[in-house]
């Protein structure tokens with residue numbers, strides 16, 4: 001039966017968290033390993049990562065029942081959400097320090113002193129943000145998959161899927177924003193082109209991997225999942241959610257961008273349209289998963305809660321908003 | 327040690343929902359929250375051999391609860407006597423525990439003010455027992471059929487121990503490893519016993 005408590009803000013949070021974490025991870029890999037010195041090119045992508053995480057946290061806190069108590073997540077030891085909160089905080093602080101050290105790129109001379117001060121810790125900061133970013137990507141999936149009351153979430157495939165999708169959306173965001181705010185010329189331009197090419201190739205691999213993991217997960221639930229998971233998978237494969245799953249997620253979010261990446265290389269279709277589709281696909285994936293929160297009913301439970309038809313709006317309105325509120 | 331459990335005798339329950347009403351009253355619950363619905367799969371069998379059974383539910387006060395370790399604020403906790411409860415002041419309303427409970431026994435009211443929404447659940451009437459150690463949970467005290475029996479399973483002379491040791495009891499979703507502590511004496515097809 002439906003056991004629905006998390007709404008759209010959580011969907012957006014999981015998407016933005018994965019996206020921001022992925023950008024930090026990739027930015028650190030490029031800046032520290034693949035193309036040392038390419039930092040300025042990632043000024044804009046890292047800005048978007050910071051914005052994504054900040055916005056994600058806003059949605060998360062907004063969705064809480066008692067937002068003023070949110071600081072308590074830092075008081076427990078083991079809860080997985082606590083680790084998510086710690087990783088988000090580390091990523092945002094380190095990412096921000098790294099980003100602030102490049103502020104003069106915007107032509108803000110007043111920031112030169114600050115930038116000079118922060119420059120020596122750049123590598124450390126992007127390294128920490130990258131590690132935390134990787135943790136965030138994995139955490140968004142692990143968090144759902146530990147909630148085994150929801151059979152469709154309780155699979156190790158889910159964290160894999162979320163991580164691959166997070167990396168893929170991060171590639172897309174980098175493709176769209178790489179080199180923003182800098183006027184690369186000469187060697188810089190060459191490095192930018194090189195990174196763009198790598199990100200392009202990597203995203204092709206990631207999109208293919210995502211298609212495989214997604215289909216393996218959904219179809220194995222469809223074929224052999226427990227009753228609850230099987231019902232959800234059936235809804236995805238041939239039920240109410242099928243148009244959104246096959247048309248939106250698999251078609252529009254994965255196959256179409258893959259085709260554009262492969263066929264349209266070098267054109268706007270591959271460099272602008274495909275990444276945007278990948279981003280939309282990532283959001284849709286989180287939406288489909290969060291809204292697949294069915295749980296096995298206690299015998300008779302469905303019948304109990306269905307006695308009051310939600311279509312009985314007159315009664316429901318009077319019940320919820322009438323004088324007899326409590 | 328004390329370990330509180332409940333035995334629910336389905337052959338005694340007549341589905342009157344008195345316990346549901348009692349719980350709502352004792353806990354002063356908002357209208358959209360029910361801690362202990364009494365559910366039924368409806369009429370079974372073929373005429374004239376028809377029968378109907380009832381399953382009074384509530385939080386299973388699991389020995390290995392899903393809802394406690396996942397709580398990021400420490401609001402969701404378990405007493406040494408097994409009682410699982412929520413400290414409302416500490417709960418930030420993230421609803422992780424609501425999503426974690428396989429029995430659907432936690433809920434958030436939507437008819438209370440927007441930023442005052444914490445998670446509620448059955449507390450085995452922790453407050454009532456604290457005020458009067460001899461008191462039974464209100465749903466137990468209310469049940470005129472004695473279908474709900476509350477007590478200490480670690481005390482061999484308690485009624486719950488005797489029932490569990492001498493009668494066939496069943497628990498819900500044991501395959502999930504939660505080790506639920508509500509023991510059902512199932513009704514055998516509605517026959518009088």
Ligand code: SF4
Pocket residue numbers: 384385386387388391392393394410426427428429430431432447504
């Ligand atoms: S029934 Fe649910 S709320 Fe109660 S202890 Fe078990 S997991 Fe927690």
Ligand code: SF4
Pocket residue numbers: 396397398399400401402412416417418419420421422423424445
């Ligand atoms: S909703 Fe409250 S009790 Fe439940 S996990 Fe979140 S903070 Fe803990």
Ligand code: SF4
Pocket residue numbers: 348349350352353361362384447448449450451452463464465466
């Ligand atoms: S033990 Fe108390 S809180 Fe729990 S269902 Fe019974 S009356 Fe309600």
